Amino acid sequence: MDRKVVVTGVAGLIGSHVANELLSLKLFKVIGIDDLSGGMEENLKPLIKKGMKFYKMDLRDTKKLKRILNSVETVYHLAAHAAEIKSLYNPIDDQSNNLGSFHSLMIACVYNQVRKVVFTSSMSVYGTQDQMPYTEEQECHPEDFYGITKYAVEQSLPIYQKVYGINYTIVRCHNVYGPGQNIGDPYRNVLAIWANMILRGKKPLVYGDGEQLRSFTHVDDCKNFIIECGYKFNGETFNIGNEEPISIKKACQLLCDAMGWEKGFEYAPRRPQEVKHAWSSSMKAVRTGYDWKVNFKAGISDFCHWILEHKPMKPKYDKQFEIEKNIPKQWKEKMI
Numbered sequence: 001m002d003r004k005v006v007v008t009g010v011a012g013l014i015g016s017h018v019a020n021e022l023l024s025l026k027l028f029k030v031i032g033i034d035d036l037s038g039g040m041e042e043n044l045k046p047l048i049k050k051g052m053k054f055y056k057m058d059l060r061d062t063k064k065l066k067r068i069l070n071s072v073e074t075v076y077h078l079a080a081h082a083a084e085i086k087s088l089y090n091p092i093d094d095q096s097n098n099l100g101s102f103h104s105l106m107i108a109c110v111y112n113q114v115r116k117v118v119f120t121s122s123m124s125v126y127g128t129q130d131q132m133p134y135t136e137e138q139e140c141h142p143e144d145f146y147g148i149t150k151y152a153v154e155q156s157l158p159i160y161q162k163v164y165g166i167n168y169t170i171v172r173c174h175n176v177y178g179p180g181q182n183i184g185d186p187y188r189n190v191l192a193i194w195a196n197m198i199l200r201g202k203k204p205l206v207y208g209d210g211e212q213l214r215s216f217t218h219v220d221d222c223k224n225f226i227i228e229c230g231y232k233f234n235g236e237t238f239n240i241g242n243e244e245p246i247s248i249k250k251a252c253q254l255l256c257d258a259m260g261w262e263k264g265f266e267y268a269p270r271r272p273q274e275v276k277h278a279w280s281s282s283m284k285a286v287r288t289g290y291d292w293k294v295n296f297k298a299g300i301s302d303f304c305h306w307i308l309e310h311k312p313m314k315p316k317y318d319k320q321f322e323i324e325k326n327i328p329k330q331w332k333e334k335m336i
């Protein structure tokens with residue numbers, strides 16, 4: 001196994017599943033990188049057992065990355081601080097981490113002549129638009145700083161390709177959930193937040209009127225396509241994920257049912273800049289052979305099965321926001 005691939009953000013939800021699948025293929029030596037600022041440390045143990053070499057490090061350490069990427073052919077870049085609304089209050093961290101780590105990685109890729117980079121972008125690049133579901137042909141109008149960092153990376157990849165010959169594929173995921181998700185993050189992943197609140201005996205919070213439409217994607221419906229992008233396509237962008245929109249309040253009720261929680265949920269004020277309805281079409285990926293298989297009911301049952309094997313987690317709140325003004329009440333008062 002001389003062929004080496006790198007997965008960044010490997011302790012995270014999607015990264016750990018991608019790395020696990022890559023290890024099962026037994027075609028590559030898999031190197032995982034994560035600074036453990038998010039994700040779950042417990043995701044790493046089975047991967048290391050299967051032979052993954054793990055580096056705990058911040059991707060902005062370019063010098064170290066240059067050494068690690070020696071003779072690597074493909075990089076799956078999944079590491080990010082990925083919280084849309086929180087990015088409005090931590091813009092420096094968001095930009096510095098997500099853009100800084102991307103460019104640091106690309107410098108190391110150029111240095112080592114890495115052949116291909118697969119980047120997980122996000123539906124957040126679309127912002128609020130009337131045309132639903134979002135398709136790849138639509139213009140992008142991100143409405144939060146996280147979405148802007150994702151779009152900036154998307155716009156930078158063709159430049160790295162043109163100037164340095166590094167191929168790339170962009171995969172825009174949406175609302176991914178599944179076993180391995182960090183349930184202790186109070187700022188993102190609504191299903192994980194609700195599940196942890198239930199484990200802690202608290203009623204889950206639904207923002208606004210709960211009529212917002214989203215579609216949720218089980219991680220099993222992302223990992224294989226992301227892996228394939230390592231050796232297929234070049235310069236392409238794909239939406240992937242489930243295309244069954246469901247209201248937030250219905251999703252919450254189904255999660256409560258799957259966890260056997262009978263006390264229901266509570267409503268909380270709508271959050272600033274939250275997009276009302278948002279889901280995207282995966283038809284472009286479907287035409288290349290992609291399909292999503294896990295419907296929401298089956299996926300949520302699998303997720304809750306995993307959750308119920310876990311103890312509740314103490315939510316990890318940031319000590320200080322960079323902007324304190326208009327912080328949602330539920331964060332300020334640590335209601336989650």
Ligand SMILES: NC(=O)c1ccc[n+]([C@@H]2O[C@H](COP(=O)([O-])OP(=O)(O)OC[C@H]3O[C@@H](n4cnc5c(N)ncnc54)[C@H](O)[C@@H]3O)[C@@H](O)[C@H]2O)c1
Nearest residue numbers: 009012013014034035037038039058059079080082175176
């Ligand atoms: N989960 C979703 O719903 C979703 C949707 C769209 C896009 N994405 C994107 O997919 C990728 C993976 O998402 P996820 O849900 O698995 O996120 P995650 O938070 O579970 O994993 C991200 C990992 O990146 C690591 N990381 C962050 N900054 C780092 C740095 N500077 N150096 C090293 N490691 C660093 C974190 O510690 C974490 O383990 C992210 O880029 C995210 O933006 C996720």
